[in-house]
Amino acid sequence: MNFEFLFNNLPELTITGLAFGAIYALVALGYTMVYGVLQLINFAHSEVFMYGTFAMLWTVMALNGAEADGVKLIAILIAALFAAMLMSAAIALILERVAYRPLIKRDAPRLIALISAIGASFVLAELMGLRDKVAEWLGLDDNLDDYVSGARINNSMAGVLEKPRFDVAGVSVSSIDLIVIVAAVGMMVLLDQFVRRSRLGKGIRATAQDPETASLMGVNPTRTIQVTFLIGGIMAGIAAFLYMLKIETTRFDVGFLLGVKAFTAAVLGGIGNLRGALLGGLILGVAENWGSALFGTEWRDVIAFVLLVLILLVRPTGLLGESLGKARA
Amino acid sequence: MKNKLTGLPKPVKILLWVLLALFAYAVPLLEPPIISTPGVDFGGVLFTVSIYCLVALGLNIVVGYAGLLDLGYVGFYAIGAYTVAILTSFHASWPLLLAIPVGVVAAMVSGVLLGAPTLRVRGDYLAIVTLGFGEIIRLVAVNTEWLGDTRGIKNIAKPPGVGGEEGWFQIPHLFWGDGTVLLDTEDKTKFLFFGVLDQIPYYWMGLTAVILVLIADILIKNSRVGRAWEATREDEDAAELMGVPTFKFKLLAFATGAFVGGLAGGLYASRQGFINPQSFLLLFSILYLAAVVVGGQGNRWGVLVGAALVAYLPQRFREFDDFRVLVFGLALVVLATVRPQGLLPPRRTVRAKKLEHELEELEEGTGEEENAHA
Amino acid sequence: MPEAILEVQNVTLKFGGLTALDDVSFTINEGEILGLIGPNGAGKTTCFNAVTGVYRPTSGGISFQGRSIVGLKKHKITQQGIARTFQNIRLFPTMTALENVLVGADAQHSTGMLSALFRLPKHRREEREGHDRAMEVLRFMGIHRKADELAANLSYGDQRRLEIARAMATNPKLICLDEPAAGFNPAEKVELMNLIRRVRDQGFTVLLIEHDMKLVMGVTDRIVVLEFGRKIAEGSPADIRDNPAVIAAYLGVDEEDAS
Numbered sequence: 027m028n029f030e031f032l033f034n035n036l037p038e039l040t041i042t043g044l045a046f047g048a049i050y051a052l053v054a055l056g057y058t059m060v061y062g063v064l065q066l067i068n069f070a071h072s073e074v075f076m077y078g079t080f081a082m083l084w085t086v087m088a089l090n091g092a093e094a095d096g097v098k099l100i101a102i103l104i105a106a107l108f109a110a111m112l113m114s115a116a117i118a119l120i121l122e123r124v125a126y127r128p129l130i131k132r133d134a135p136r137l138i139a140l141i142s143a144i145g146a147s148f149v150l151a152e153l154m155g156l157r158d159k160v161a162e163w164l165g166l167d168d169n170l171d172d173y174v175s176g177a178r179i180n181n182s183m184a185g186v187l188e189k190p191r192f193d194v195a196g197v198s199v200s201s202i203d204l205i206v207i208v209a210a211v212g213m214m215v216l217l218d219q220f221v222r223r224s225r226l227g228k229g230i231r232a233t234a235q236d237p238e239t240a241s242l243m244g245v246n247p248t249r250t251i252q253v254t255f256l257i258g259g260i261m262a263g264i265a266a267f268l269y270m271l272k273i274e275t276t277r278f279d280v281g282f283l284l285g286v287k288a289f290t291a292a293v294l295g296g297i298g299n300l301r302g303a304l305l306g307g308l309i310l311g312v313a314e315n316w317g318s319a320l321f322g323t324e325w326r327d328v329i330a331f332v333l334l335v336l337i338l339l340v341r342p343t344g345l346l347g348e349s350l351g352k353a354r355a
Numbered sequence: 356m357k358n359k360l361t362g363l364p365k366p367v368k369i370l371l372w373v374l375l376a377l378f379a380y381a382v383p384l385l386e387p388p389i390i391s392t393p394g395v396d397f398g399g400v401l402f403t404v405s406i407y408c409l410v411a412l413g414l415n416i417v418v419g420y421a422g423l424l425d426l427g428y429v430g431f432y433a434i435g436a437y438t439v440a441i442l443t444s445f446h447a448s449w450p451l452l453l454a455i456p457v458g459v460v461a462a463m464v465s466g467v468l469l470g471a472p473t474l475r476v477r478g479d480y481l482a483i484v485t486l487g488f489g490e491i492i493r494l495v496a497v498n499t500e501w502l503g504d505t506r507g508i509k510n511i512a513k514p515p516g517v518g519g520e521e522g523w524f525q526i527p528h529l530f531w532g533d534g535t536v537l538l539d540t541e542d543k544t545k546f547l548f549f550g551v552l553d554q555i556p557y558y559w560m561g562l563t564a565v566i567l568v569l570i571a572d573i574l575i576k577n578s579r580v581g582r583a584w585e586a587t588r589e590d591e592d593a594a595e596l597m598g599v600p601t602f603k604f605k606l607l608a609f610a611t612g613a614f615v616g617g618l619a620g621g622l623y624a625s626r627q628g629f630i631n632p633q634s635f636l637l638l639f640s641i642l643y644l645a646a647v648v649v650g651g652q653g654n655r656w657g658v659l660v661g662a663a664l665v666a667y668l669p670q671r672f673r674e675f676d677d678f679r680v681l682v683f684g685l686a687l688v689v690l691a692t693v694r695p696q697g698l699l700p701p702r703r704t705v706r707a708k709k710l711e712h713e714l715e716e717l718e719e720g721t722g723e724e725e726n727a728h729a
Numbered sequence: 730m731p732e733a734i735l736e737v738q739n740v741t742l743k744f745g746g747l748t749a750l751d752d753v754s755f756t757i758n759e760g761e762i763l764g765l766i767g768p769n770g771a772g773k774t775t776c777f778n779a780v781t782g783v784y785r786p787t788s789g790g791i792s793f794q795g796r797s798i799v800g801l802k803k804h805k806i807t808q809q810g811i812a813r814t815f816q817n818i819r820l821f822p823t824m825t826a827l828e829n830v831l832v833g834a835d836a837q838h839s840t841g842m843l844s845a846l847f848r849l850p851k852h853r854r855e856e857r858e859g860h861d862r863a864m865e866v867l868r869f870m871g872i873h874r875k876a877d878e879l880a881a882n883l884s885y886g887d888q889r890r891l892e893i894a895r896a897m898a899t900n901p902k903l904i905c906l907d908e909p910a911a912g913f914n915p916a917e918k919v920e921l922m923n924l925i926r927r928v929r930d931q932g933f934t935v936l937l938i939e940h941d942m943k944l945v946m947g948v949t950d951r952i953v954v955l956e957f958g959r960k961i962a963e964g965s966p967a968d969i970r971d972n973p974a975v976i977a978a979y980l981g982v983d984e985e986d987a988s
């Protein structure tokens with residue numbers, strides 16, 4: 027165990043950890059909100075995120091982001107952000123419609139819904155992983171070659187962004203990390219306020235607390251569920267955007283690991299609890315970074331899994347408790 | 356058909372089962388057209404089918420009987436395989452027949468160690484924890500030199516044969532010409548030599564394991580243990596209040612499933628002769644789950660059919676191999692939404708549906724004497 | 730002096746801010762039928778839940794045959810001899826009536842994996858005994874002809890009967906029935922009450938929750954009345970009938986009904 031390395035680089039490790047954690051937190055929101063309302067693990071939420079990363083990548087490619095700079099680059103990035111949000115939101119809504127609604131209507135057992143979500147997750151991932159073949163089938167492969175080639179390998183947009191680093195009190199900080207942390211935390215705060223204050227948000231909370239009473243009080247459950255998926259999707263889109271800023275590389279199966287980690291973050295903070303998702307995400311990101319400094323980066327992914335198992339054993343309701351419904355207004 | 360079968364006298368029934376089993380053993384020798392796999396060794400495909408059947412039977416105990424969603428089943432499979440690999444090749448040179456029981460016990464112990472703390476958490480959490488477990492096992496294998504890391508382990512022991520290299524006797528295969536069936540004297544399977552070229556003996560080994568597990572499954576299901584599993588799955592609180600120590604039985608289901616998974620992994624490692632972490636991807640857990648769900652969780656015959664489909668179809672139609680995961684993912688969604696009980700649901704679920712129907716018609720007019728008490 | 734089989738001592742049970750049971754005490758004597766009555770939401774079911782280990786009392790004690798059962802696991806309590814039915818039927822729907830009852834009978838069995846796998850004598854003996862016992866209680870409840878039917882397919886009344894049969898099969902000393910006659914027509918109710926009397930005659934002690942005052946009066950030896958989680962009266966049916974507090978609690982229920 028490399029304690030020395032950890033202690034010598036503690037501030038840097040913490041900041042990059044927080045940046046990862048912020049992304050986990052944004053994805054965790056999708057798990058936590060759906061769980062809060064439906065008591066279901068939206069296993070396919072990881073794919074919602076994955077499609078967002080590709081929307082970002084493709085937008086940057088289509089608008090020739092590699093050669094842009096200055097204002098134009100910023101405009102392209104903003105377009106990419108909206109593309110990612112749009113794509114993720116659309117996938118989330120499709121998921122709700124196809125993989126969940128028929129089951130919710132039938133009041134199917136939760137395990138069946140989970141199985142459906144697992145199936146949907148693999149379908150979505152494989153569609154992306156086989157997109158070259160799909161395009162070939164549709165006869166589009168010539169036009170789309172740039173976008174569909176390398177379907178099963180890493181697709182990168184490296185070199186689009188410069189990532190200046192600067193020193194704060196002797197600690198080297200990446201500007202991207204700062205952007206990621208600030209943007210993610212900002213979004214979370216906005217969302218938290220939205221759920222607490224707005225009419226739609228109150229509907230979501232009411233449904234989470236007691237779906238029957240809520241629907242008696244005039245909250246439309248189907249619509250509430252849709253809104254929940256929509257918000258989760260948008261947040262995952264933002265997460266995808268930030269992820270691509272930071273990592274610059276994606277792949278058809280990038281969702282799986284990130285999804286498990288985001289779910290871990292949600293459980294860590296207390297599933298169903300928005301603030302818990304943020305706290306859980308940040309803790310997980312930092313723990314992972316510290317852990318990989320300590321044990322070696324090859325153990326990085328094991329850390330998240332071990333943490334997940336440990337939390338469920340020690341405190342299955344998470345740090346802040348489970349409560350979308352009980353969120354104090 | 357089944358109803359007619361249940362009416363037959365017991366010796367006849369046993370005879371029929373024995374004939375069916377013999378037929379199953381003979382399938383690779385018969386090389387029936389259409390189902391035999393062009394371009395891929397048919398014996399090898401059947402071995403894979405038998406391993407999937409074994410895994411599906413084991414997972415069915417966990418998912419179908421006890422209602423515990425295990426997404427990390429490949430972890431137990433890996434533990435069985437790695438134990439056998441280590442003991443027969445990498446760090447020792449035990450005979451296979453000694454290594455497999457150890458592998459099975461190792462898988463079972465890990466099942467208990469994983470289950471004891473996690474089976475108390477909610478069902479859907481359990482799914483994620485087991486998923487994490489499966490990945491941890493694989494990542495540990497990837498990162499540990501002692502386990503051969505990404506390079507894997509070679510030279511895993513083969514099963515012992517009888518009668519040396521030539522076997523006791525040799526069985527010719529059938530050859531299907533145009534409208535004629537011939538004995539193919541060129542193509543013979545040695546009884547019983549586990550070599551590299553002829554995979555049929557491995558299939559026989561796998562099939563034997565499947566039959567043994569199947570018998571055990573029937574015996575256990577039809578006892579206090581099987582009832583406790585079913586009651587726990589249906590209503591855990593009510594089961595507990597009827598005196599069922601549900602936690603103990605869930606753990607038992609978990610351990611039993613791990614046992615079978617470890618066995619399958621051990622047999623797989625021995626046939627393959629070589630394993631590396633790529634053989635134990637999460638994907639396989641999902642394919643196993645697909646086998647159980649597609650076939651009809653809770654019905655052992657259903658999950659056997661499901662396993663056969665999941666293992667066989669991609670081999671028979673290799674041109675679609677790339678689409679395997681897509682197709683089975685789609686099958687999960689479609690089945691969950693339109694036919695959650697699977698292709699072959701437990702017979703009683705079918706009966707319940709049918710009776711429900713009849714009852715609606717017979718609602719009135721059932722003047723059965725209800726108070727005839729002793 | 731009759732011997733107490735169950736003693737509930739100053740039990741308080743809170744759900745967050747809501748006090749569902751407030752300092753409730755009563756005892757059940759061996760061989761009697763004790764009625765537990767009270768308006769909806771009075772805490773009757775909660776009282777069952779506390780006794781059978783579903784909820785742990787916030788304070789107070791519960792002892793069965795002289796030993797405290799607070800904090801025991803639910804199945805342990807059942808194995809010690811307390812069985813119950815549920816207000817909303819909770820059978821195992823995919824199992825047959827016989828199998829449902831066998832699960833109950835299995836409470837006193839110990840066949841494990843190995844016994845079952847090798848069909849050891851223990852398995853065979855317990856299987857035989859369980860089967861006999863199950864058929865006996867099914868017959869007692871008058872539903873033995875439906876033994877091989879799935880619980881989900883039984884009529885509502887038979888499902889209620891099956892619940893009682895399943896509870897009796899655990900071979901309890903005390904059997905707790907939570908509104909067993911809910912949804913029955915008057916004739917069926919009377920029949921059920923006769924049955925409950927015969928359950929007692931078989932040597933079981935019965936704790937009965939029932940809404941219909943008339944029925945409770947007819948069948949019970951003593952009655953405990955709950956209201957808003959508090960015990961407001963206890964005594965013989967005759968005492969309870971004339972108790973002003975009880976009449977007030979049931980105000981709105983027709984006087985006729987209470988007589």
Ligand SMILES: Nc1ncnc2c1ncn2[C@@H]1O[C@H](COP(=O)(O)OP(=O)(O)O)[C@@H](O)[C@H]1O
Nearest residue numbers: 744747749767768769770771772773774775776
């Ligand atoms: N699990 C629970 N959580 C919160 N409140 C509960 C719970 N169970 C029962 N209660 C409340 O306790 C009170 C008593 O309920 P109950 O015992 O079911 O009444 P009864 O059976 O007499 O009709 C009710 O106000 C009910 O809402």
Ligand SMILES: [Mg+2]
Nearest residue numbers: 773774775816
């Ligand atoms: Mg009640």
